[in-house]
Amino acid sequence: MPSVILGLALLAFWLYCLFDVITTPDPVIRNLPKLLWILIVVFLAAIGGVFWFLFGRPRAPGSTAGPYGPQGAFGTRQDAPRGGVPRGPDDDPEFLRHLERRLRDDD
Numbered sequence: 001m002p003s004v005i006l007g008l009a010l011l012a013f014w015l016y017c018l019f020d021v022i023t024t025p026d027p028v029i030r031n032l033p034k035l036l037w038i039l040i041v042v043f044l045a046a047i048g049g050v051f052w053f054l055f056g057r058p059r060a061p062g063s064t065a066g067p068y069g070p071q072g073a074f075g076t077r078q079d080a081p082r083g084g085v086p087r088g089p090d091d092d093p094e095f096l097r098h099l100e101r102r103l104r105d106d107d
Helices: 002-023 034-056 093-106
Strands: none
Touching: 002 093
8 A cells, every 4th residue: 555655656746747847948947958858757757857856947036056147947037026027017117107207298
């Protein structure tokens, strides 16, 4: 019975890692190309999943490690909030100032 539980846990971990590799955008994957990471996870199962987490998966948002300094896992814009998600126009003070000027000029 414990071996069945361990087997199911390893299968779940393997499927999670495979899904994670497949859905991660190419530019943020570290060290190897995406196709190679898929092959590593598929053929090395649990060990490949551990390698993916340690060496291939994007770093957590706010991490300062890496050649480009602090940036989120998916972000490269300096003005984007933590995590790299671009701000909406209503969150951008410059846009709001410009909008107020346009409204004043139209009156």
